[in-house]
Amino acid sequence: MIETPAPFVSRSRITAIGGYVPERTLTNFDLEKMVDTSDEWIVRRTGIRERRIAAENQLTSDLCVAAIRNLAERHQADLSDVDLLLVATITPDHATPSTACQVQAKLSLPVRMAAFDLNAACGGFVYALHVANGLITAGLHRKALVVGAEKLSSITNDEDRTTCVLFGDGAGAVLLEACEPEQASFAGPTLLETEGKRGASLYCTNHPEAFADSGRAETEDGSRKSGFIVQNGREVYKWAATRVPAGIARLLEQHRLTAGDIDWFVPHSANARMIESIAESAGLPLDRTLTSLEKFGNTSAASIPLALWQAEEAGRLRDGDRLLLYGFGGGLVQAAMIVRCGFARSHPSP
Incomplete structure (x- = not known):
């Protein structure tokens, strides 16, 4: 009788992380000059002291690219074999093509990959992790970039003091890789x-x-x-x-x-x-x-x-x-x- 080796049971592990925020800082004191508010009022009610605002010509895809580059540099991560890219955002560059497609192009990531956006607002990053982990666990993908990115300044009403004090721009990215079950980052229900x-x-x-x-x-x-x-x-x-x-x-x-x-x-x-x-x-x-x-x-x-x-x-x-x-x-x-x-x-x- 010929013994058949046990099939590889795929799980996923988060192996790298990166982030990026734009250079421009918008402080509470700056907002005092724009709307009827104060640093004391904002800090007491929200805990926010400042936020970062993207340049007019910076797109959400640009924020994603910077976060992924930061990830690759800090962790010496090889992205040449990434086969899945998910971008969680409510501020895409365009209705179509997706922000993920723009990121793939700007970073010259592999053509043989799946790339798409996911919109679940403030829950979007966890949603995207859930999807990427599921696809790797199912054996359909082996290496995934998951990005949460927003240019909320593009959809914030600067005249509404109840919202303009809250929102900022930035991006964070993680790399998921297939692994043995005992090495997995994910275990149990979501x-x-x-x-x-x-x-x-x-x-x-x-x-x-x-x-x-x-x-x-x-x-x-x-x-x-x-x-x-x-x-x-x-x-x-x-x-x-x-x-x-x-x-x-x-x-x-x-x-x-x-x-x-x-x-x-x-x-x-x-x-x-x-x-x-x-x-x-x-x-x-x-x-x-x-x-x-x-x-x-x-x-x-x-x-x-x-x-x-x-x-x-x-x-x-x-x-x-x-x-x-x-x-x-x-x-x-x-x-x-x-x-x-x-x-x-x-x-x-x-």
Whole structure:
């Protein structure tokens, strides 16, 4: 009898991370000159002190390219055999071609690859990780770049003080590679939930009349300006403050873990007060919470990878650390997963 070797069971591992933020800094003091606000008011209500703003001729694809180049340089990563590229964004360069296609061209990545965009707003990066991990685990791909990138300045109404103080631009990227099961970053279920009936609380559209229910968000002057982000901050806050801690509890239970088993909580960087409330309700200590909020503002799909990038650069992460990633926002959606860190370098950047 001829013995047949056991088939290779593919899993995926995050092996590298990179990030990029534009050069221009927009501080709270700059905003004081633009709208009726103050540094004290913004910090107290949001925790944001400054945000980065892309140049007029910088596209979302340019932010992606810079983040991927940073990843490759810092980790000496070989991208010549990448066969999957996912860009999570709500600010694509064009309706078509996709931002991912533009990134593939600008970096001269392999032609024999899949490249597409994914829109899940502030949950987009975790959604994209979920998709990439699933495709690698299924044996359909071997090496994937996953990018969360936004040029939110292009859809922010500078006259609406309830939103213009929040948003910034940037990109974060990770590299996923097929591996043996014992090396995998991903294990156990992912939490994905969608409440489309609440979509009127946070939207950006050229057809605001489409959101006709009573929960429709408005700007401070009562208008619903086309093409800009419009948010009912109070409703989004209430939703996140209840739904996210409940989601954390369910995910931990499914993984048979407790809050004490989590090394780092990495939520979407939406609002410091919101994150404090969520962490307290979930029993997760703030000193083990990673955000990118204070320096970069709310960067939607980019906020989680930027927080990881900052922490890895500072030497705070160690291989084997258990990370709870939790995206939530426009949709309204939430997406969470628990991953093992496998991309920490032994020494932080100078």
